[in-house]
Amino acid sequence: MATTLTTSDLVRQSLTSRKTDRLGTLLAVALLVSLFCVLGLLVTLIASIVAQGWGTLADRGLEFVQGALNPEPARAGVYQGIIGSVLLMVIVVLVAFPLGIGAAVYLEEYARDSKITRALTANIRNLAGVPSIVFGLLGLAVFVKLLSGLTGGRTVIAGGLTLAVLVLPIMIITASEALRAVPTSIREAAYGVGATRWEVVRHHVLPVAAPAIFTGAVLTIARAFGESAPLLLAGAIVGNFLSNGTMSTWQVVTEGNYTALPIIVFNWARQPQQEFRAITAAAIIVLLVLLFIVNAGAILLRDRFEKRAIRG
Amino acid sequence: MSEIIQREAAPSEAPSSPPEVWHDFVLDVRELSVYYGDFQAVRDVDLAIRRNEVTALIGPSGCGKSTVLRCFNRMNDLIESARVEGSITYHGVDLYGPDVDPVEVRRHIGMVFQKPNPFPKSIYDNIAFGPRIAGFDGDMDLLVEESLTKAALWGEVKDKLDQSAYALSGGQQQRLCIARAIATNPDVLLMDEPASALDPIATLRIEELMAELKQDYTIVVVTHNMQQAARVSDRTAFFTVDVRENGQRTGVLVEFNDTSTIFTNPREQRTEDYITGRFG
Numbered sequence: 001m002a003t004t005l006t007t008s009d010l011v012r013q014s015l016t017s018r019k020t021d022r023l024g025t026l027l028a029v030a031l032l033v034s035l036f037c038v039l040g041l042l043v044t045l046i047a048s049i050v051a052q053g054w055g056t057l058a059d060r061g062l063e064f065v066q067g068a069l070n071p072e073p074a075r076a077g078v079y080q081g082i083i084g085s086v087l088l089m090v091i092v093v094l095v096a097f098p099l100g101i102g103a104a105v106y107l108e109e110y111a112r113d114s115k116i117t118r119a120l121t122a123n124i125r126n127l128a129g130v131p132s133i134v135f136g137l138l139g140l141a142v143f144v145k146l147l148s149g150l151t152g153g154r155t156v157i158a159g160g161l162t163l164a165v166l167v168l169p170i171m172i173i174t175a176s177e178a179l180r181a182v183p184t185s186i187r188e189a190a191y192g193v194g195a196t197r198w199e200v201v202r203h204h205v206l207p208v209a210a211p212a213i214f215t216g217a218v219l220t221i222a223r224a225f226g227e228s229a230p231l232l233l234a235g236a237i238v239g240n241f242l243s244n245g246t247m248s249t250w251q252v253v254t255e256g257n258y259t260a261l262p263i264i265v266f267n268w269a270r271q272p273q274q275e276f277r278a279i280t281a282a283a284i285i286v287l288l289v290l291l292f293i294v295n296a297g298a299i300l301l302r303d304r305f306e307k308r309a310i311r312g
Numbered sequence: 313m314s315e316i317i318q319r320e321a322a323p324s325e326a327p328s329s330p331p332e333v334w335h336d337f338v339l340d341v342r343e344l345s346v347y348y349g350d351f352q353a354v355r356d357v358d359l360a361i362r363r364n365e366v367t368a369l370i371g372p373s374g375c376g377k378s379t380v381l382r383c384f385n386r387m388n389d390l391i392e393s394a395r396v397e398g399s400i401t402y403h404g405v406d407l408y409g410p411d412v413d414p415v416e417v418r419r420h421i422g423m424v425f426q427k428p429n430p431f432p433k434s435i436y437d438n439i440a441f442g443p444r445i446a447g448f449d450g451d452m453d454l455l456v457e458e459s460l461t462k463a464a465l466w467g468e469v470k471d472k473l474d475q476s477a478y479a480l481s482g483g484q485q486q487r488l489c490i491a492r493a494i495a496t497n498p499d500v501l502l503m504d505e506p507a508s509a510l511d512p513i514a515t516l517r518i519e520e521l522m523a524e525l526k527q528d529y530t531i532v533v534v535t536h537n538m539q540q541a542a543r544v545s546d547r548t549a550f551f552t553v554d555v556r557e558n559g560q561r562t563g564v565l566v567e568f569n570d571t572s573t574i575f576t577n578p579r580e581q582r583t584e585d586y587i588t589g590r591f592g
Contacts, residue, residue, distance in 0.1 A: 113392055185429035189489070191390060193442030193496055194419035203441065204431060 376563020
């Protein structure tokens with residue numbers, strides 16, 4: 001039987017024969033498991049923090065956010081930490097963004113492809129992997145001691161500069177990659193109508209790369225936001241900041257002590273009293289919410305950039 | 313395998329045309345060789361591009377025709393390893409002279425690329441960018457309209473000038489690129505396979521456009537498509553790949569003549585083989 005198979009039968013056979021792709025299925029399952037592992041860890045972490053800290057936030061609410069530091073856990077707040085962290089971010093944005101983007105534009109658009117350029121790029125990549133505590137030492141030696149005339153010693157400026165240097169390599173790398181992703185055809189088109197190098201970069205390369213550069217910048221901010229080790233070395237303390245009523249804002253920034261949310265978390269977590277557990281978790285929640293707000297704002301901004309880049 | 317083919321300058325072979333004088337050559341190429349690092353991409357090319365004509369550069373892949381074209385507006389300067397020997401004079405001025413600014417060269421010698429590459433900006437801004445950076449202070453709206461009209465695109469886009477150029481079709485994008493190139497009022501238009509990414513209808517429109525544009529501009533076009541060269545060009549330069557015994561492949565110019573002569577009565581066997589499809 002089945003002596004004559006028509007073409008259509010043969011085709012049907014070859015199209016419908018379903019081999020079991022065991023390895024493929026296994027791989028898919030493994031991938032799914034790894035995804036759940038990561039998600040599970042994250043959810044556990046957040047859940048435990050929220051469980052510990054929610055009570056404090058629910059009871060004290062704004063009072064916790066607006067309250068000053070206090071050795072008494074029941075009255076301690078994180079206001080100074082928020083202000084400190086925000087000030088640090090402002091300095092990071094002001095310093096690391098222009099320097100990082102500038103360095104990346106130079107490396108990608110201006111520098112010739114020489115041994116020196118390649119060595120520089122390799123070194124920048126290595127710098128990105130240097131532990132943050134090392135940058136803290138640098139901050140202590142350079143910004144706190146050496147340049148104390150400029151930064152005022154252990155001030156928020158010294159801390160901000162330290163964080164800026166810390167994220168600079170990451171900033172340069174992400175910006176470089178964003179620039180490299182801009183199609184050559186756009187550069188050629190601009191050169192073709194008689195644009196100078198700067199006009200090509202300014203009018204065509206940077207606008208196209210802007211969304212990706214921005215994404216990188218947001219990640220670097222998030223990194224800097226959560227750092228505590230370098231700040232501990234670069235002079236952040238718990239207390240005093242903003243509490244001296246006789247100082248003007250400018251004096252506080254240029255002369256006064258400072259603190260930041262991660263420093264408060266670090267400090268409270270070391271306290272032996274049980275009560276500090278809850279407010280530590282609450283401070284972490286505040287930190288996470290702030291990070292979330294920064295990220296969300298950045299994404300909104302980036303979308304606007306993207307639209308502008310396409311619409312012209 | 314093959315020695316360099318010497319050839320005459322075109323004038324003596326065109327008895328019907330009046331005696332040529334030197335300044336009718338917009339671009340005069342002498343013994344041009346181009347290297348990428350140690351690799352010689354093109355060897356000893358001699359060419360003369362005449363005013364208000366379409367000159368086609370044809371030949372198989374890797375024969376260096378695009379490389380030669382990109383020397384004319386110093387686009388090869390953007391490739392770090394590229395090096396040019398020999399001379400290219402533009403109206404008698406050495407294009408590679410020490411005082412020559414490549415940016416200025418590109419304002420005189422515009423370029424249209426193989427793949428349509430509009431800026432990711434509005435149609436209007438695509439046209440206006442070149443004039444703007446060149447310091448144009450006249451009526452920009454008028455210039456945009458004129459450029460688009462010359463590129464046979466005005467009717468299709470006049471109501472959506474502020475829309476993204478990316479919303480146009482491939483053929484429209486390429487005509488936009490042509491409009492962009494002529495907006496800076498260049499003297500010469502270089503076209504690097506301008507229709508190879510387009511469908512036949514869009515290709516035809518580009519070809520018609522070239523025939524019109526040569527009234528105002530001198531055009532040099534690189535094409536893979538021999539029928540296209542036959543249809544649009546006045547003169548044709550046929551390049552091929554010369555393979556040395558050590559395996560090095562270099563582009564050489566085989567024959568340069570009136571298009572009709574190249575296609576009906578080529579002097580070189582290699583030219584005939586190529587245009588009759590017996591190449592390789």
